[in-house]
Amino acid sequence: MDVIVVNHEEVPRLLPMGECMEAMVGALKAYSAGEALVPLRSIIWLPDKAGGLGLMPGYLGEPAALGVKIVTVFPKNEGTPFESHQGSVMLFDVENGRLLTIIDAGEITAIRTAAVSGVATRLLAREDAGDLALLGTGTQARTHLEAMLEARSIRRVRAWGKDRARAERFVELESKNFGIAIELVSTAQEAVEDADIICTVTGSKEPILCGEWIAPGTHINAVGACLPTTRELDADAVVKSKMFVDSRESTLNEAGDFLFPQQAGLIDESHILGELGEVLGGSVEGRRSEDDVTLFKSLGLAIEDLASAHVIYTKALRESIGTTVTVGGLRREAN
Numbered sequence: 001m002d003v004i005v006v007n008h009e010e011v012p013r014l015l016p017m018g019e020c021m022e023a024m025v026g027a028l029k030a031y032s033a034g035e036a037l038v039p040l041r042s043i044i045w046l047p048d049k050a051g052g053l054g055l056m057p058g059y060l061g062e063p064a065a066l067g068v069k070i071v072t073v074f075p076k077n078e079g080t081p082f083e084s085h086q087g088s089v090m091l092f093d094v095e096n097g098r099l100l101t102i103i104d105a106g107e108i109t110a111i112r113t114a115a116v117s118g119v120a121t122r123l124l125a126r127e128d129a130g131d132l133a134l135l136g137t138g139t140q141a142r143t144h145l146e147a148m149l150e151a152r153s154i155r156r157v158r159a160w161g162k163d164r165a166r167a168e169r170f171v172e173l174e175s176k177n178f179g180i181a182i183e184l185v186s187t188a189q190e191a192v193e194d195a196d197i198i199c200t201v202t203g204s205k206e207p208i209l210c211g212e213w214i215a216p217g218t219h220i221n222a223v224g225a226c227l228p229t230t231r232e233l234d235a236d237a238v239v240k241s242k243m244f245v246d247s248r249e250s251t252l253n254e255a256g257d258f259l260f261p262q263q264a265g266l267i268d269e270s271h272i273l274g275e276l277g278e279v280l281g282g283s284v285e286g287r288r289s290e291d292d293v294t295l296f297k298s299l300g301l302a303i304e305d306l307a308s309a310h311v312i313y314t315k316a317l318r319e320s321i322g323t324t325v326t327v328g329g330l331r332r333e334a335n
Contacts, residue, residue: 006322
């Protein structure tokens with residue numbers, strides 16, 4: 001059978017940010033409406049915990065998509081030539097199970113994660129929000145900058161990163177790429193002062209955003225921490241926020257940003273006001289006042305990868321992009 005392989009250079013042109021955001025709207029609505037199957041991700045860690053292999057299978061009803069993302073996570077790759085997330089998304093036909101495509105997972109993850117934050121920002125940020133703080137200066141900072149520019153009219157951008165040299169390179173390169181002046185600041189507190197959109201996109205295991213720094217009316221996309229043992233926000237930041245998530249189940253099992261204050265007795269499950277898909281579907285209200293601090297806790301769902309892969313595969317077929325390889329799957333007749 002013919003299988004299309006799409007590499008990391010081909011993914012961005014097949015999955016532009018605006019188009020990905022629209023695909024995420026459909027996937028999130030389907031998930032919250034019960035039209036998708038998404039088991040909790042499974043992670044196999046190396047003995048020294050330096051890295052792990054994650055498996056994220058799923059099924060999406062519309063567009064019909066069955067598949068899995070297999071990805072390695074090596075946080076220590078930060079500052080090296082290698083991405084921290086590497087792997088593939090595999091999409092299968094829902095009629096007979098044949099493998100359709102293998103797509104670079106690093107690029108899909110980079111784009112779709114930011115696209116979901118873009119959807120959250122459109123839903124939850126104030127209409128006039130335009131002062132952006134980026135905490136982190138890696139791949140997700142770049143794609144989140146693109147998503148925030150898509151979601152709102154951004155007037156000002158400040159960026160902070162723990163590695164000063166890396167942060168300087170980010171500011172220089174992305175200011176040119178996006179045609180907007182990015183201010184490099186020395187501390188996270190300086191970055192978020194009076195900001196009305198904050199994206200935390202670091203590999204930090206300990207809080208880098210404190211509640212006392214956050215101005216009324218701010219919207220926060222908390223993205224970098226995806227394990228029960230890590231968090232980017234302190235308890236005060238979570239407690240003072242109106243919290244929305246991509247998945248309640250994932251949040252209650254995997255989100256350290258939620259679990260730490262819950263374990264301290266400061267919040268309970270009712271602190272999660274809704275899933276993005278519920279807000280999109282109209283069953284849950286989003287921002288309720290100009291002074292609300294809204295928080296979107298991102299963990300990532302397999303259906304986001306599958307919806308992205310469906311867009312990529314459809315366009316790759318139409319535009320003859322990618323490399324076609326032959327993989328088994330047809331029954332071999334007996335001699």
